[in-house]
Amino acid sequence: MDFALTDEQAMIADTARQFFAENSTSARTRGAMAADGVDRDLWRAYCQELGFGGLSLPEEFGGAALGMVEFATVAEAAGAQVSAIPLLGQAMAGSAIAAGGSDAQKGEWLPRIASGELIAVAAECADLKADDDMLTGRCDFVAHGNVADILLVIAPGGAWLVETGAKGVTVEAHLTMDQTRPLATIILDRAAGTPLPDASAAASAAQDSGWICLAAEALGGAQACLDRTVAYAKERVQFGRAIGSFQAYKHRLADMMVEIEQARSAVYWAACTVDEQSGDSALALHAAKSFAADTYFKCAGDMIQLHGGIGFTWEHDAHLFFKRARSIQTLLKNGNWHREQVAAMILGEAA
Numbered sequence: 001m002d003f004a005l006t007d008e009q010a011m012i013a014d015t016a017r018q019f020f021a022e023n024s025t026s027a028r029t030r031g032a033m034a035a036d037g038v039d040r041d042l043w044r045a046y047c048q049e050l051g052f053g054g055l056s057l058p059e060e061f062g063g064a065a066l067g068m069v070e071f072a073t074v075a076e077a078a079g080a081q082v083s084a085i086p087l088l089g090q091a092m093a094g095s096a097i098a099a100g101g102s103d104a105q106k107g108e109w110l111p112r113i114a115s116g117e118l119i120a121v122a123a124e125c126a127d128l129k130a131d132d133d134m135l136t137g138r139c140d141f142v143a144h145g146n147v148a149d150i151l152l153v154i155a156p157g158g159a160w161l162v163e164t165g166a167k168g169v170t171v172e173a174h175l176t177m178d179q180t181r182p183l184a185t186i187i188l189d190r191a192a193g194t195p196l197p198d199a200s201a202a203a204s205a206a207q208d209s210g211w212i213c214l215a216a217e218a219l220g221g222a223q224a225c226l227d228r229t230v231a232y233a234k235e236r237v238q239f240g241r242a243i244g245s246f247q248a249y250k251h252r253l254a255d256m257m258v259e260i261e262q263a264r265s266a267v268y269w270a271a272c273t274v275d276e277q278s279g280d281s282a283l284a285l286h287a288a289k290s291f292a293a294d295t296y297f298k299c300a301g302d303m304i305q306l307h308g309g310i311g312f313t314w315e316h317d318a319h320l321f322f323k324r325a326r327s328i329q330t331l332l333k334n335g336n337w338h339r340e341q342v343a344a345m346i347l348g349e350a351a
Helices: 007-023 026-034 040-049 068-080 087-100 103-115 199-235 247-275 281-306 308-312 318-330 335-350
Strands: 120-124 129-131 134-143 150-155 158-163 169-173 183-192
Touching: 007 040, 007 068, 040 103, 068 087, 068 199, 068 247, 087 103, 087 120, 087 150, 087 158, 087 199, 120 134, 134 150, 150 199, 158 183, 158 199, 199 247, 199 281, 199 318, 247 281, 281 308, 281 318, 281 335, 308 318
Parallel strands: 120 150
Antiparallel strands: 129 134, 134 183, 150 158, 169 183
16 A cells, blocks of 8 residues: 555645645634634635535536545645634535435535535434434534534434424534534434435445544644744744753654654555555544544644743634644544544454
């Protein structure tokens, strides 16, 4: 398996990094946080001007028909700027419809998801009751559920699409720690759902793209924490020397770098296994989500500490990275759950 990016993939990665660095500024992110958690101009440009909204969707439905590796490079760039866009829900819902939807559903929803015309989100609902596709249940912790137009509901009995403006749908927005990705509760009370024909394929595709999205975002965020801290270490002078020259400080930075490089390998290994439909994909995905999320959280904490007093202030962006890192740790199952899956796979193979 070749982990080196192709020329095309490297070009996509460079384009994404430049786009988010220039447009996803701290001021714009904070403006989105004060509103509904979405930088709509950024989202519109991402989907329409760059055409990245349908990166991994079929060409006949407005996509680029690329893979998870390309998507991971873009998610990494978005994560490096803590971008306030509904990337997670778009990836999960779009992948699910492409994998398990009917031709009519693909034609109706995928072009609009790819163009950013509507915001799609996804949620699991373990206690969902479906009576002739009239859905009753509670979907908790739905990322960007407060601004969603369409909801992908995944339950043990199937997968459905629900329009959030329809009768029987109530959305309760919450004030959450990561205001760049606010959470909501969506309550369904005999709401009309449109079933996806292949629910199993839809659920699997949504899960895979969601884990890759979060893991890649975590990788980008962790790298940004290191880069910003290194820059600060070169500028900040204490006792007549740049603080980066002190051995204890350098050791902390070196530890961050080692963790990040391991996370990078895990993330792109997972993306490659999904694209190549490898038998290792489940193991790789669990490893990537847990390791990258924990690495991000550690690096974000180190960033705050190594910046000293300024790192603890609201004016500095360190807290944005820390909050996003904590959010990623808990979304789509925490690290302990993912590590339990890895352990079960390894022990099963050993037996």
